[in-house]
Amino acid sequence: MSTRPDTFSVYGAGSWGTALALQLARNGIDVKLWGHRPSQLEQYNAARENTDYLSGIPFPDTLHCEQSLEALVDHSLYQLIVVPSHGFRALLEQLQPLLSSQHKILWATKGLELKTGKLLHELVEDILPQTSHYGLVSGPTFAAEVASGLPTAMTVAANDETLTQTVSAAFQSENYRVYTSDDIIGVELGGAVKNVLAIAAGITDGLGFGANARTALITRGLAEIMRLGTTLGAKAETLMGLAGIGDLILTCTDDQSRNRQLGLALGAGKTLEQAIEDIGQAVEGAKTSQSINLLAKRVDVEMPICTAVQQILYEGLPPQEAVRALISRKPKPEF
Numbered sequence: 001m002s003t004r005p006d007t008f009s010v011y012g013a014g015s016w017g018t019a020l021a022l023q024l025a026r027n028g029i030d031v032k033l034w035g036h037r038p039s040q041l042e043q044y045n046a047a048r049e050n051t052d053y054l055s056g057i058p059f060p061d062t063l064h065c066e067q068s069l070e071a072l073v074d075h076s077l078y079q080l081i082v083v084p085s086h087g088f089r090a091l092l093e094q095l096q097p098l099l100s101s102q103h104k105i106l107w108a109t110k111g112l113e114l115k116t117g118k119l120l121h122e123l124v125e126d127i128l129p130q131t132s133h134y135g136l137v138s139g140p141t142f143a144a145e146v147a148s149g150l151p152t153a154m155t156v157a158a159n160d161e162t163l164t165q166t167v168s169a170a171f172q173s174e175n176y177r178v179y180t181s182d183d184i185i186g187v188e189l190g191g192a193v194k195n196v197l198a199i200a201a202g203i204t205d206g207l208g209f210g211a212n213a214r215t216a217l218i219t220r221g222l223a224e225i226m227r228l229g230t231t232l233g234a235k236a237e238t239l240m241g242l243a244g245i246g247d248l249i250l251t252c253t254d255d256q257s258r259n260r261q262l263g264l265a266l267g268a269g270k271t272l273e274q275a276i277e278d279i280g281q282a283v284e285g286a287k288t289s290q291s292i293n294l295l296a297k298r299v300d301v302e303m304p305i306c307t308a309v310q311q312i313l314y315e316g317l318p319p320q321e322a323v324r325a326l327i328s329r330k331p332k333p334e335f
């Protein structure tokens, strides 16, 4: 096992950025946590907890919020980005002039760029030409459970074996198991597409369609992930692992998922705007339903469930009709 880094810089002081910062800091790593609202950071430092997103979970002495991007870049070679996907490009652009070729870029954001359908590693390559070492963490990991120290397993994938090992060592602890991978595309796609499918699962459950419908949706949703993933060069086994089916099961079946919550609210008749406002946190699958369909069209892959979610969210397709249309498609071989 590699040596743990002594320092880490984490960007995104929401629930997941804070939970990952807590995990690192509990392992004795000196962590600085950045957020885009200075007043929040002052409040979190004063309270020694994230009062907005993870209240009641105390910061270890090794975790401090910091509002200066320069200070985070200087603090560590390990730069972990956990802002929602809509803020990913802008943050990279702010960091670009500050980062050296020695910095390692990591992210835990799940999603694609909305306008282009680009995967996040493509944004890292486009915007940070000085960066040659990068990777991501993903898997079935609800922030509140990680922050509470409940047993969790996660995948780390990077383009360099040393980085994969170092990042694994940073997170691994007696309650936190880390698996490694070199399949960045597979890990990225698994985490992005499952959010769209969790909305679909919430919709069918919100409509009261029962366990058969939910399970059919998860299974055929996995088929969509596999079709897109293997077309784009992901390994099938990655999609059958923690970052694929693992995260798909978690978010389609547990009400902690904000994406599932959105689907439940839509199935119960709420509007998209009302449901997102009520949830009050990142719901990545809504925008990902658009970007994933853009990407799927570009590479000519059929993703009927993801398309139906986009049509429900943005084109006024009634959820009942979407389910009926999916079920009444012509019979075809399962594989």
Ligand SMILES: NC(=O)C1=CN([C@@H]2O[C@H](COP(=O)(O)OP(=O)(O)OC[C@H]3O[C@@H](n4cnc5c(N)ncnc54)[C@H](OP(=O)(O)O)[C@@H]3O)[C@@H](O)[C@H]2O)C=CC1
Pocket: 012, 013, 014, 015, 016, 017, 035, 036, 037, 052, 053, 082, 083, 084, 085, 086, 087, 088, 091, 108, 109, 110, 111, 141, 142, 143, 144, 280, 281, 282, 284
């Ligand atoms: N929560 C979880 O269990 C997990 C989340 N993820 C992923 O982590 C990413 C972050 O989500 P999560 O932390 O849960 O979301 P939250 O809604 O909990 O927090 C989002 C944070 O990002 C801030 N923010 C919003 N817009 C921007 C922006 N443009 N630039 C910088 N910061 C911004 C928010 O600030 P403000 O308070 O001002 O809104 C808030 O601090 C998502 O991609 C999500 O899919 C992955 C695994 C688990």
Ligand SMILES: O=C(CO)COP(=O)(O)O
Pocket: 110, 139, 140, 141, 142, 143, 195, 198, 247, 250, 251, 256, 257, 258, 259, 260, 282, 283, 284
């Ligand atoms: O990605 C997650 C767990 O792995 C969190 O899912 P939600 O964003 O749906 O809450």
